[in-house]
Amino acid sequence: MSNRILQGATSGDSKAAFNARRQSTISQAYTQSEYSESEFGEQDNGWDDWEDEEGMAAADPKCLFCAEIFPSAKEVFDHCTAAHGFNFLKARHDLHLDFYHSIRLINYLRQQALDIAGFEQTAQFAITGKEDFLKDDKYLRPVLEDDSLLFCFEDLEIGDGEENGFVDPTLIAGGAAGLDMPKPLAREEIATTTELEAKLLKQLRQAEERLFAVEVQLHNTEAQFEEYRARVKESFFDTLVDDGAKSVVSEAEPSTVVVPQDENNYYFNSYAHSDIHQQMLNDRVRTEGYRDYIYENKDIFKGKVVLDVGCGTGILSMFAAKAGAARVLSVDNSDIIEKARQNIKENGFEDVITLHRGKIEEIKLPCKVDIIISEWMGYFLLYEAMLDSVLVARDRFLVPGGILAPSQTRILFTTTSDESFLDDSIHYWNDVYGFKMSTMKENVLREAVVDFVSPETIVTNTVTIKDLPHQTITVAGLDFVSDFTLEMSRDDHVSAFVGYFDTWFTRDGKDVPLDVGISKEELKANQLNGFTTGPVYTRSEETHWKQTMFVLEKALELKKGDQICGTFYCNKNHMNPRALDLRIVYEVKRKEAKEGDEELKADLMFYLR
Structure with a gap:
């Protein structure tokens, strides 16, 4: 997980957009803003990541023993031979290992590399073909999620029955996956008149035969790998049932909710x-x-x-x-x-x-x-x-x-006057060892920081922008829009918005009322358990989640009683549902407005990646 979060900022001057927002009347230090859940559209009907062949093809193959990665399977096997004393292709040929034996062998070595300290130092490895793991179906399950060796090792070895580079297609299993076999070569009769023409024609025929052999080999590999994928899926994903179960078997069908993919x-x-x-x-x-x-x-x-x-x-x-x-x-x-x-x-x-x-x-x-x-x-x-x-x-x-x-969580929103985040991310580029690097600010201006905020720097009240009762909330409801009003508690400046969350555990799953806070006294009084990830005074109370800062390019100079009124938008990123697209639209309403005061408002886009 990254501690650096992407942010973007743009300005907006449309009064119509502000007038269209719902007006918030919040003034308490810990209250909920009004919000509306986004319930857009129906969830897509599931997917099957075993169908993501493009993703698998994109992964560069990795050594069977160590962490080195190579551009091709051939280079992996050459490395295994030279560095680890194991010639996979020769062992497969000499021991007559079939497709499934080879799959088990690859996954066995992958598992050994994970489980055995120092396995990457192996200088000599050999098998006899009688090892138990070659018959153990648990090694049909891929150890690496995107192991390209599992579907390309066959391409590196020509099957039995070869002669001058030509493989008889009748000796190769075909059609196992319902794929069309390559059609035999249609040869045009060509008469030669010189020895050179005859030699060139022979070379052409041999090249055509080798190409056809490769096509047949590829077809065979595709068919076998389709069968292998179906077999692994059936064995390890569709039948994960505990035979010793004493409880009633669940009849629940797999969910149709779209699984966030990466x-x-x-x-x-x-x-x-x-x-x-x-x-x-x-x-x-x-x-x-x-x-x-x-x-x-x-x-x-x-x-x-x-x-x-x-x-x-x-x-x-x-x-x-x-x-x-x-x-x-x-x-x-x-x-x-x-x-x-x-x-x-x-x-x-x-x-x-x-x-x-x-x-x-x-x-x-x-x-x-x-x-x-x-x-x-x-x-x-x-x-x-x-x-x-x-x-x-x-x-x-x-x-x-x-x-x-936990049974309930809340996302809270406030502000800080701490400018160290601005100094670290923006002002740094003004003087780098005596040189100006202003162009570097272009992307940095789009970055926010996940870090600790001192509670002494909080300069407004705190509001809830999203309440999540886990017993009833829907996946669609996790996208939301919430109005907020933050009021200055003293004369100071605002350099960043701050977001964090609180967590509750209940005995009965019932909702925690909005007027119940997260302090130890409140938890005890309401027979609850919970914790906060907000700004705290002692190191022992900090969490690894820290707080999320949405840093402003220019700090807002405000007086006690001034209000920052706005709307917060949260949506999953359409390209990567595990990421968030966040938007803060705000304007400042001064308690004592004076002629000539600068109008302060903005429309900011932030991205958590």
Whole structure:
């Protein structure tokens, strides 16, 4: 995840646009602005990322042993031979490994590279053809999401029955995928009169035969790979059912909600490494917030079936198991789930917790669940769009009256007078080792910052621009428009708008009233658990989400009682639904307007990528 967020800013002078906005009457320090949810259009009817051949073709092949990437499969296999002492193509030929044996071999080596420290240092590797993994169907499942070696290794080896570069198409399996076989060569009889003509004609015929052989080989590879994809999909994505399930099997069909996609599965791959999980686990506010809710409400979890969406290392699943859950179903689509499996076994919870790899929108689970737990929140709450998946899980698997944890979140909005963000991103280019680099500001002006804001720099009230009751909100409702009014609490300047979110856990899933805040006293008085990601006074209260700053190019000089009135727009980016397009339209209303005062208003576009 990036800590640098893209922003753009444009000015707008249309009074009609301002007059068309709803007028806000908010003056409390912690109240909700009026907003309207966007419910545009029907969701597209699902998709199948096994059909994304273009995406797979775009990925450069990676070495089977180390992290090196090469432009072609041939160069990968040449590297494996030279650096790691393993000639894949020769081993495949000498041991008569068929298509599926070869697939298993590639995925086995990929898994070894992930699991065994120092595997990349392998200098000599050999197989006999009798290894168990060559028959183990679990190695038919791709270890790398976009492994181009799985569908191009056949192109590098001519099949049995070759003679002078020509492959007899009758010796090659064809039509397995319903593809049209290449048509045999139609040769025109050409008479030659000289030895040179005869030699050139022979070379032409050989070239035609080699081309036809390649076409047949390609057809064969396509057919086999289509069969392989169908087989893997059927084995590992459509039949993920726990045979030992004692609960009633869910009849829920896969969701038709459009799954937020990212090119080359960057989103899931970004959560495959330990460092990002360590960062989140080190966030004590976050992790202890979940732990305290679960442990302080063990009566809710005792004997229940719990679903952990995006389980990561398995920490929330183990909290639930330790609290007395009868069964925990843990789902993740990242490679981290393999480490979670080991964590759960190491702590003795394998009889309670079962892990399922896949996307919650597509996966089948053995039963309905009583509670859904998930740590899905991103920067500015909605960045990365994981809440969409949690809501799909709610609609597919949660029993009537079931609980989501957390059960409610709110996006809050305020301002800061801290100009350090402006200095760091804009003014920096005025003097770089004695040189001016003004042209560099063009893109920097479009950047916002995810960082910590000191509470002492907050100069207006704080308002809620979006309240999200998880039990009832829809995916379409995550796009929203909200009016806001921010009032200056002292004479000062405004250098940036600030966004963050608060999180609540309830025992019954009921909505938290808008007049209930997030302080420890309010949480205790209302028998709630929760935490804030807003500006705080002590390091121990900070979270890894920090706050999101929407920096102004020029600070606003204002007096106590002046108001910033505007509208906030939030929509998923149409090219990447995990990103957000944000817009802030505002104007300043002075408490004591004077003739000659500068009219302050703007129409700003921001982008979270």
